[in-house]
Amino acid sequence: MPVTPKVGIIGGTGFDDPDILKNRKEKKVSTPFGDPSDALILGEINGVQTVLLSRHGRKHDIMPGNINYRANIWALKEEGCTHIISTAAVGSLQEQYKPGELVLVDNFVDRTTNRKQTFYDGEPGHPVGVTHIPMEPAYCQQTRALILKLAKDLNVEIIPKGTVVTIEGPRYSSKAESNIFRSYGAHIIGMTQVPEVVLAKEAGICYANIALVTDYDCWRESGEKVSVAEVMKTFSENVNKVSSFVLAVVARIGQENWDATINELKETVKGAIMLPKS
Template sequence: MTHTKIAIIGGSGIYDIDGLQGAEWTTVDSPWGAPSDAILSGTLGGVEMAFLPRHGRGHVHSPSTVPYRANIDALKRLGVTDVISVSACGSFREAMAPGDFVIVDQFIDRTIAREKSFFGSGCVAHVSVAHPTCPRLGDACEAAARDAGITVHRGGTYLAMEGPQFSTLAESRMYRESWGADVIGMTNMPEAKLAREAELCYASVAMITDYDSWHPDHGEVDVSEIIKTLMGNADKGRDLVKRLPALLGADRAPCPHGCDRALEYAILTRPEARDPELMAKLDAVAGRLL
């Protein structure tokens, strides 16, 4: 049994956590570069929590320039056990309306300009992301959302696009009709993959702001309308977050789905062939095995 430490990676509109006791911003050094921002740490309901603004305070990072590896590494160094991503998204489904939340369970990764792994030449590893989110955390997020009176959909496929531009109409129709995606965003990949490599349980709460451009009655994405919905979603997102400690508890058993043991058989490079420089950088991410 270990202690729970929940990290919230806050997306557009969410830059703090309400009610965090003993809150203090801490700068965490990472061998993968500087994280998006300092990390706000404290306790909520007797459970340790950390908060990292994905885009930095003041929204200084675009989706492509977010330092995803540094962010996940920094959270791991702080002793985080569970990561919950809260992010804005567009919807491909009439029933998933602006203002609704989706507990994502699958991804289609269309990003092309981001480093997607902690591993590489000098230490090769292959983790499974067949089921890229943790059902246990998803249960907690769903329960918190329902308790907060939020309209929430359990399960959905998130199309991660590179951005920063929104989709063309042709792309939006393809993602919806041919590929079967439910929501679209720009930030959950490679974040979810990196969390799995770092053996962190990961859940994604997608907050719908718009219908993307496919919807015949809504037309192209209107940024002014997105911002209005975003502000309301941010309030609901903070309400969801403050209910999580009571649901997850201060004591934590091993993940029943194996998220915290994802590297068990993933590292293929023989010890004598591993690059010492890369191994030093992996001290937090893969320290349990290395």
């Protein structure tokens, strides 16, 4: 039977408006990995079954290193999500990635230090085996192509590629660190892409991230250095642009055939699992 898309949206501010979803209802869930960041918000967008999840909790009281990423992704998987569209605020590591611009992330560098990145950890009640999930491509190619085509159709400006450095946080980088990350050739910096993108692929879910550049981090010799006030100002000025585009993405996902992509992803996951010898 053809795959019927169901989309999870992982974000925060801007996705708590009850008008976003039709037939909206809340559902509290738990997983073998603990509780997700918040209740799942179930509903529909243009007839597409959709699940909203606030990454940091709706009170924004969970710091990046304390987010239960495994519970979040597992909860969306158990709810039947075939796709995840995530949003995130990021800093810029390159002059041409300007505050206020959208970036469709296509790669990452992991600089986190204390996060569990697999469901297959050998703990009781967790999936059996060891998995070596390939991360190239890290993001779903069909979903990325859809987003870029839709942006062109709607005249939404979005940078088509970007490598994000994910740091542990919650502090921002030092200037020396920021310049090291620039030397990697990375474009943006954030605190939440890893392990979220890794776990989504291990769960067999098509995943894409739309990042909003809010600041220039701290590497520039002149101008404002990254601060909470600057990040929130830029975010609040652009959140409606981000949320309206994500809603359009969800609607477009419902119009495409995903059979080949999802079956290929399932085979990739299956082939990455090494079961214990009997």
